[in-house]
Amino acid sequence: MHAHTSPEGVSADDLQPSSSSKGIDPPQAIVEILDRFKAPKWVFRTVACLVLGGQVILRIFQGRIHWKNTAEQLKLVGPSSLGVALLTAAFVGMVFTIQFVREFAKLGLTRSVGGVLALALSRELTPVVTAIILAGRVGSAFAAELGTMQVSEQMDSLRVLDTDPVDYLVTPRVLASMLAGPILNVLCFCMGIGASVFLADLVYNVPANIIVDSCRRALTDYDVFTSMIKSWVFGTIVSTISCAWGFTTTGGAKGVGESTTSAVVISLVAIFVADFILSYVFYQGQGSALKQLK
Template identity: 90%
Template sequence: MEQLRLVGPASLGVSLLTAGFVGMVFTIQFVREFAKLGLTRSVGGVLALALSRELTPVVTAIILAGRVGSAFAAELGTMQVSEQMDSLRVLFTDPVDYLVTPRVLASMVAGPLLNVLCFLMGMGAAVLLADLVYNVPANVIVDSARRALTSYDVLTSMVKSWVFGTVVATISCAWGFTTSGGAKGVGESTTSAVVISLVTIFIADFILSFMFFQGQGDALKQLK
């Protein structure tokens, strides 16, 4: 529960803030270009698809890698170089079961939940900006998003965030668990864990997107 609190509620504020600004930035780009084509009523659907399929899972994973993954790597790395891992083994306690498993499970549970909240925040910020700045009514954005989104989009978004959360926690704990070289080694392990996590997230995102969305789509047909 302590690790779940660290991954979930403690990371919620920065995740929502980031998702809100991402939603507003993409709203600016979509409204400008779609207005030229007379497709303003399609903005909500395109934005909902972009957020659900790619933006919120990846942005949430990046936040987790920077905030939670670095904390996991630094904490376990410090325990490794200070020989606390050996103390656990002397007490007949498996360090992996005691330290790694709770962190991985917490990330697997909190990742999809954070993803859903970030998606709602991104859409809410987009609706607000479109209504106040570009005079696109909120009901137009919401109705367009409702017609474009399907249960498959929601499912794939949750699967992506689950995979990303697992990747971040596993890599961060592995790098922290194999730290050596004192304080310098802890810093190097933390940096490496974050970098490797980010690269792995982007690679996994490509693989999952290729698996889930290969071929022609028909989501935007619902917006005509």
């Protein structure tokens, strides 16, 4: 972390958040302790991520939300990411259609193709694909933007102006990801199913009504609910890690690049770990949804 230099006429106390911000800057006291004991960078960033996530959750429950910044970030996370997310979902749906239709046709189970596709897309593919798109496009932008502000001491300027960086910068980004993640997930699922129906009808002569009816019988409200929960969790993970990595950036332009790359990589690993845990919790012991297709 940088040694903060006080502008002329400004005391060291003025650089700290005021009592009106109801909290310390993330994670100011803990950062000082870790610096004092020369903690490894991965420990430093892990603690920063946990503390920052806790502060954001607390601010959301307290209603301390900068709505204007949240709306701006929502445009970046949502509409700006929609095109690439839909395109990716379409091709994922078509690739799995090729695999499923060919194999199921050999077994005489063509009527089950739609149900298998719907379950695969809703439970795993669209939440994970959406999260990967967010990590690559939005997470990297968050880390680079906050990292640049950190190394150029713009964070200190916010504190001098009696503005809490968590309120102004982090909470809007995390909240925008929480809101946009499930919406993108639903749209990507619809695009994936639509692309699957189109390819199955055009190339493999499987009527669209068979695919859609199979999807309707296999998919349950529970599958939709768990899919939304997954995408919400993934969006929260990506935004929190990216903001924490940006906040802990050091070393100038080179450090910004390192933080951005590291934030994306760690976000992807965290997404797959969280996906395993959530899948185990949600679907372990569940009955076979494909019995309804017989």
